[in-house]
Amino acid sequence: MSNERGRHVIPGEVITSGNYRSEQNTFMEGDKIISTVIGLSDIRDDGVRVIPLTGGYIPKDDDLVIGKVVSHSAMSWLVNINSCYDGMLPASDVFGRDFSSHSDDLTSKLDTGDLIAARIVNSDRTRDPLLTISGRELGKIDSGELMHISPSKVPRLIGKRGSMIQMIENATNANITIGQNGLLIITADDSNGLIKAINAIQLIEEKAHVANLTDKINEMLESKSE
Amino acid sequence: MGGRDTNIVLLDENGIRSDGRKVNETRKVTIKAGVLKNANGSAYIEFGDNKILVGVYGPRDVHPKHMSDTSTGILRCRYHMTPFSVGDRKNPAPSRREIEISKVIKEALLPAVILKGFPRTAVDVYMEVLQADGGTRCAALTGASVALADAGIPMRDLVAGCAAGKAADTVILDVNNEEDQAGQADLPIGYMPNLEKITLLQLDGLLTPEEYKECLEIGIDGCKQVYEIQKKALQEKYFSTGDDKNG
Amino acid sequence: MASSVIIDSLKKAHILELLADGKRLDGRSLEQTRELSIDVGVIPKAEGSARVRLGDTEVVAGVKVKPEKPFPDTGDQGMLICTAEILPIAHPTAETGPPTPDVVELARVTDRGIRESKMLDMKQLVLEKDKSVIGVFCDNAVTDHDGNLFDVCSYATTAALISCKLPKYEMQDDLPVKIENETIDPPITTIPISVTMARIGDNILVDPNMDEWSCLDARITITTNSDGNVVALQKGGPGGFTYDQLIKCAEISIQVGSKIREIMKEATKGSN
Numbered sequence: 001m002s003n004e005r006g007r008h009v010i011p012g013e014v015i016t017s018g019n020y021r022s023e024q025n026t027f028m029e030g031d032k033i034i035s036t037v038i039g040l041s042d043i044r045d046d047g048v049r050v051i052p053l054t055g056g057y058i059p060k061d062d063d064l065v066i067g068k069v070v071s072h073s074a075m076s077w078l079v080n081i082n083s084c085y086d087g088m089l090p091a092s093d094v095f096g097r098d099f100s101s102h103s104d105d106l107t108s109k110l111d112t113g114d115l116i117a118a119r120i121v122n123s124d125r126t127r128d129p130l131l132t133i134s135g136r137e138l139g140k141i142d143s144g145e146l147m148h149i150s151p152s153k154v155p156r157l158i159g160k161r162g163s164m165i166q167m168i169e170n171a172t173n174a175n176i177t178i179g180q181n182g183l184l185i186i187t188a189d190d191s192n193g194l195i196k197a198i199n200a201i202q203l204i205e206e207k208a209h210v211a212n213l214t215d216k217i218n219e220m221l222e223s224k225s226e
Numbered sequence: 227m228g229g230r231d232t233n234i235v236l237l238d239e240n241g242i243r244s245d246g247r248k249v250n251e252t253r254k255v256t257i258k259a260g261v262l263k264n265a266n267g268s269a270y271i272e273f274g275d276n277k278i279l280v281g282v283y284g285p286r287d288v289h290p291k292h293m294s295d296t297s298t299g300i301l302r303c304r305y306h307m308t309p310f311s312v313g314d315r316k317n318p319a320p321s322r323r324e325i326e327i328s329k330v331i332k333e334a335l336l337p338a339v340i341l342k343g344f345p346r347t348a349v350d351v352y353m354e355v356l357q358a359d360g361g362t363r364c365a366a367l368t369g370a371s372v373a374l375a376d377a378g379i380p381m382r383d384l385v386a387g388c389a390a391g392k393a394a395d396t397v398i399l400d401v402n403n404e405e406d407q408a409g410q411a412d413l414p415i416g417y418m419p420n421l422e423k424i425t426l427l428q429l430d431g432l433l434t435p436e437e438y439k440e441c442l443e444i445g446i447d448g449c450k451q452v453y454e455i456q457k458k459a460l461q462e463k464y465f466s467t468g469d470d471k472n473g
Numbered sequence: 474m475a476s477s478v479i480i481d482s483l484k485k486a487h488i489l490e491l492l493a494d495g496k497r498l499d500g501r502s503l504e505q506t507r508e509l510s511i512d513v514g515v516i517p518k519a520e521g522s523a524r525v526r527l528g529d530t531e532v533v534a535g536v537k538v539k540p541e542k543p544f545p546d547t548g549d550q551g552m553l554i555c556t557a558e559i560l561p562i563a564h565p566t567a568e569t570g571p572p573t574p575d576v577v578e579l580a581r582v583t584d585r586g587i588r589e590s591k592m593l594d595m596k597q598l599v600l601e602k603d604k605s606v607i608g609v610f611c612d613n614a615v616t617d618h619d620g621n622l623f624d625v626c627s628y629a630t631t632a633a634l635i636s637c638k639l640p641k642y643e644m645q646d647d648l649p650v651k652i653e654n655e656t657i658d659p660p661i662t663t664i665p666i667s668v669t670m671a672r673i674g675d676n677i678l679v680d681p682n683m684d685e686w687s688c689l690d691a692r693i694t695i696t697t698n699s700d701g702n703v704v705a706l707q708k709g710g711p712g713g714f715t716y717d718q719l720i721k722c723a724e725i726s727i728q729v730g731s732k733i734r735e736i737m738k739e740a741t742k743g744s745n
Binding site (some may be wrong): 313318 | 477515516518519522529533534535537539556558560561562563564565569610612614616617618619725
């Protein structure tokens with residue numbers, strides 16, 4: 001059974017048949033393994049999956065996400081994390097275990113519209129995913145440029161062991177925080193660097209499925225601007 | 227429905243229909259995926275003179291909450307005609323016909339979509355008919371499948387729609403508005419081409435058992451032709467690199 | 474209100490920062506509209522139609538015509554009714570069901586702008602006084618919503634009406650009968666153009682997009698006709714305008730309006 005990747009598939013297309021395991025974004029019909037989404041098929045060690053080119057973000061434990069506070073109750077904030085489920089950030093995560101809804105005012109720390117970098121703590125689909133902002137590099141975001149890309153393109157943006165994103169950061173002197181949910185924050189001192197970083201990210205989103213993308217991005221970053 | 231007296235020649239002595247087609251020919255179909263900015267998935271389809279715009283939102287929160295299902299996502303469909311889409315201006319409020327078609331299309335898509343992975347959410351499919359010319363439900367269903375795939379909703383297969391029918395005592399493929407008004411039967415079909423299952427089927431008119439069989443065969447073939455256009459629309463959006471022909 | 478539409482604090486801060494320098498997030502100047510495209514005849518089976526795109530906002534308008542009994546107090550005039558609907562495909566918060574106050578306001582402002590400008594000479598749309606007149610319906614369907622629906626619906630209606638072909642009717646035995654294959658050009662007297670402006674702090678912005686709409690203090694839509702006269706006004710939003718601001722808005726609407734009128738003429742050229 002050979003490994004194979006990168007065949008274009010759409011929902012309903014048969015990827016292969018025989019002694020294979022059906023993994024993400026596929027299902028079995030008889031002995032055929034069929035794609036359920038638009039994407040690139042990936043056969044590895046007898047397992048068949050499809051890397052999707054569409055679709056929203058599905059919360060997973062430990063993912064770093066960028067979220068936007070949309071409302072709050074007495075005990076928690078509701079956070080839009082660009083997913084079909086809104087995240088919940090308990091007040092105790094910010095105020096500590098002695099949190100008291102009488103004396104501690106939630107809006108003093110986070111208000112509607114505020115952006116946060118958070119981690120998913122418990123994503124069980126029977127209830128809203130739980131978030132935390134206590135941790136290194138987590139918390140309220142006060143500055144920077146917010147960008148949206150399709151969550152399915154995030155792995156391509158990060159690259160193998162972070163190679164793609166590091167290449168962009170080095171070439172533009174920008175700091176880029178990538179949420180697995182497709183939201184990113186870019187901070188750069190130099191506006192040229194900022195624009196270059198934004199352009200590079202947009203190019204990756206457009207051409208995520210193209211081969212030799214790394215070369216194209218490199219070219220773009222090295223060209224002198226203006 | 228049913229042989230209204232008209233001046234139109236539905237089928238001439240050479241087997242050519244009123245719009246120049248042969249009996250087993252569909253009208254021209256074009257589909258473009260991803261045409262709206264706000265919708266999660268979308269498609270614009272022209273099926274003959276039918277012009278339909280489909281937008282999909284979801285999976286997303288369900289309001290009111292009691293309508294949601296804790297074990298799976300739900301599918302909601304709305305087929306709607308704009309007032310200017312038909313000969314006599316249509317009142318914008320949903321008619322009973324639109325409500326029935328919405329349900330029939332939903333049940334044509336349900337076998338295809340996989341929503342178990344999104345409990346407590348809904349996937350909303352909105353089909354807007356901008357111009358109608360017979361066979362809108364098949365065209366809307368066709369566009370809806372493309373929009374759902376564009377939105378990333380997991381599906382077992384796409385669903386392609388095409389109608390077969392009878393006019394001038396002959397079984398024909400893809401009935402247009404004129405043929406629907408003056409003809410003898412209209413059989414809309416929705417078909418999952420890879421799983422080979424029919425998920426939408428209705429009949430308006432009279433068919434002998436032999437004609438029924440012929441209509442199904444010719445209709446399924448029509449659906450397969452429409453499926454190729456759906457595939458092309460998705461491949462064009464997702465797999466073409468823009469700098470070479472082979473995508 | 475879907476959680477996706479609340480504007481985030483970074484973006485709002487950016488918008489305000491840029492305004493202090495007279496700039497906008499998408500690079501436009503304060504008095505610049507987004508890219509406008511007007512296509513007529515997009516629904517060939519309707520008597521008239523237009524699709525208008527202003528930035529990412531898109532509206533399709535269709536004109537349908539049929540004989541009607543006139544209103545009792547205006548037996549010497551035809552009928553004109555304009556409507557507007559935000560289709561549920563247009564925005565995550567757009568709902569199906571009875572129209573919300575926002576949508577009702579949109580429909581009524583669109584209708585008023587066209588009607589009060591007297592763009593169609595209604596006296597020429599009479600088949601038989603007090604008995605039968607021509608009824609013209611223009612329905613706007615918003616297909617994509619990125620702010621400023623007032624202007625886009627107004628442009629779509631105007632373009633659809635200018636380019637429509639009215640069926641010809643003849644009275645036979647007291648009933649209006651359509652004459653096949655014959656049409657009349659609509660009696661157009663003027664070209665109304667609406668311009669919507671938002672006030673954010675002390676700044677007046679023309680053609681606010683959805684982001685700017687979410688942080689405006691007040692807004693005003695001013696419609697002018699081909700003579701540069703003001704034919705309709707609508708103020709909205711939670712805040713107010715000073716007298717000076719309102720004078721400035723009127724001046725802007727005349728200037729910007731005349732530029733857009735040229736685009737409208739070009740797009741409907743050759744139709745009527």
